Amino acid sequence: TARFLTLYAFNDRASAIPILGRSAIAPHGLLGLATSTLTHSGAAIRALFTLLSAPLPSTTPSPNPTYPILIHCTQGKDRTGLSILLLLLLLHAPLSAIAADYAASEAELLPELDERLAQIRAMGLPDVFAHCEDGWAESLSQWLEERYGGVEAYLGSVDVGREECGRVRNVLGVRGGED
Numbered sequence: 001t002a003r004f005l006t007l008y009a010f011n012d013r014a015s016a017i018p019i020l021g022r023s024a025i026a027p028h029g030l031l032g033l034a035t036s037t038l039t040h041s042g043a044a045i046r047a048l049f050t051l052l053s054a055p056l057p058s059t060t061p062s063p064n065p066t067y068p069i070l071i072h073c074t075q076g077k078d079r080t081g082l083s084i085l086l087l088l089l090l091l092h093a094p095l096s097a098i099a100a101d102y103a104a105s106e107a108e109l110l111p112e113l114d115e116r117l118a119q120i121r122a123m124g125l126p127d128v129f130a131h132c133e134d135g136w137a138e139s140l141s142q143w144l145e146e147r148y149g150g151v152e153a154y155l156g157s158v159d160v161g162r163e164e165c166g167r168v169r170n171v172l173g174v175r176g177g178e179d
Contacts, residue, residue, distance in 0.1 A: 003019060004016050004019040004020060004023075007019070014122075017122075017123050017124065018122065018123060018124030019124060020123075020124065021123040021124030021125045022124035022125075023124075025123075025124075025125060026124065026125050026126055026129075029128070029133070030078070030128065030129060030133045030136060031133065031136060031139050031140060031143075033078065033129075034078070034081075034082050034136070034140050035140070035143055037078075037079070037082060038082070038144075038154065042157070042158035042159070043158070045083075045086070045155070045158050045160070046158045046159050046160055048071075048083055049086075049155060049160040049164055049165075049168065050160070050164065051069070052069070052087070052168045052171075053160075053163075053164035053165070053167040053168045053171075054167075071083050071084065075105075075109060075116060075130075077102065077105045077106075077109065077132050081102050081105065081132070081136070081137075082140070084098075084101070084102075085098055085102065085137055085140060085141070086151055086154075086155070087168070088101070089141060089144070089150075089151040090151050090152065090155070090165055090168060090169065091168075091169060091172060091174050092174070095137065095138060095141055098137045098141070099135075099136075099137040099138055102132055102136060102137045103132055103134075105132050106131060106132040109130070109131075109132075113130060116130045117130050152165055
């Protein structure tokens with residue numbers, strides 16, 4: 001801890017980050033990274049669902065000026081995977097379809113695998129962080145269920161209300177969207 005803080009304080013982030021990766025992130029794996037993100041990034045999750053649930057202006061020629069929307073991150077499997085998992089769970093998509101969608105990211109990452117592995121190793125993380133972990137979606141869904149009582153209760157815990165959840169469902173064409 002002292003070494004990390006010293007390096008970070010003296011702006012040697014390139015040396016500090018691998019210490020953080022090895023000691024704080026790697027031991028928890030991809031699922032731990034996701035649960036930690038959900039636990040500590042409520043404001044970012046709330047901001048995403050606030051955007052997704054933006055009310056439809058009555059004067060716009062578009063059905064919803066917020067859509068279409070692109071959600072992405074560096075690899076498309078961690079922050080993006082988590083965001084899309086929450087959205088698909090909210091839409092009541094079958095968990096098997098959510099898991100298959102997440103797993104499909106693996107093939108898309110292969111062309112850049114060597115570059116990603118170099119970046120991940122430089123952060124002090126093991127190679128598994130470059131891949132889509134089997135069972136990730138199912139384990140995360142179970143965690144949400146056990147810890148919060150499901151995705152809607154989790155979203156409620158970060159101040160995304162039933163009305164916003166209903167608007168997201170409605171704008172994406174899920175029947176019974178408005179709660």
